[in-house]
Amino acid sequence: MDKKFLLQLLARQQDKESVPSNDVIAGWATRLIHLLYPEMSTNKFGSVEEMRAAFEILERELLGILNATTACVDCNNRYVAKRFFEHVPELLRLLNTDIDAIINGDPAAKTEFEVIRAYPGFYTLCFYRVAHKLLKLDVPLLPRILSEYAHCRTGIDIHPAAEIGEYCFIDHGTGSVVGETATIGNNVKMYQGVTLGALSVEKGMANTKRHPTVEDHVILYAGATILGGDTVVGHHSIIGGNVWLTRSVPPGSLVYHNPEIVVAENKILN
Secondary structure, three states, rough: OOHHHHHHHHHHHHOOOOOOOOOHHHHHHHHHHHHOOHHHHOOOOOOOOHHHHHHHHHHHHHHHHHHHHHHOOOHHHHHHHOOOOOOOHHHHHHHHHHHHHHHHHOOOOOOOOHHHOHHHHHHHHHHHHHHHHHHOOOOOOHHHHHHHHHHHHHEEEEOOOEEOOOOEEEOOOOEEOOOOOOOOOOOOOOOOOEEEEEOOOOOOHHOOOOOOOOOOOOOOOOEEEEOOOOOOOOOOOOOOOOOOOOOOOOOOOEEEEOOOOOOOOOOOHH
């Protein structure tokens, strides 16, 4: 192989930041989620002290990852790691509301155990809520790595900066995209193939609200595409399947399109 090409690769390797692999970072988050939901793993603890020790190990691991990810080792990473784990009880509370939303909103959901172990929407929300809190603490890079890990596993792409309220229910979810500046209220149900996207992807819009706001108690059916930072879906609205929406709708709206479907006689059967 060409020596010049190999030298270019070697230089790139030597210049790269010393950041743990995505698998290491995702593994940390997975172990945290397994502590919150032992239904996902074989974890068994005999005492409060054992469980506290497990969380302390994860806090030290997070500190190590933060130190490897930021240019200034221990600048405020100890504070960030401590603050994150202080938030873990609230993280669990939020995720429990998501479980409740699934149990109460999906007739196919029989038990909490089933939701925790088998629902991709809940799995994605676990990683989103961890990533979102890290982003709120100004942690670089890690939130995007965690979100992309969940995206690869479930096909649901939620940017960690998106704001998602309580009792979120993502049903099926494959192919759904929630953009960086999207806001989703409480008690929102979203099916597969939904896009909360931007009208433009110009780089100059990086610091503006580009993605829509979905208020409380809204249902977004499969394939709905809602675009634009000024677009607001009013509370208690229903957005039908395959709707393309680029303007706001008032609370209580029912938005759908009415394609013509023709059912004709099959003459071959005659």
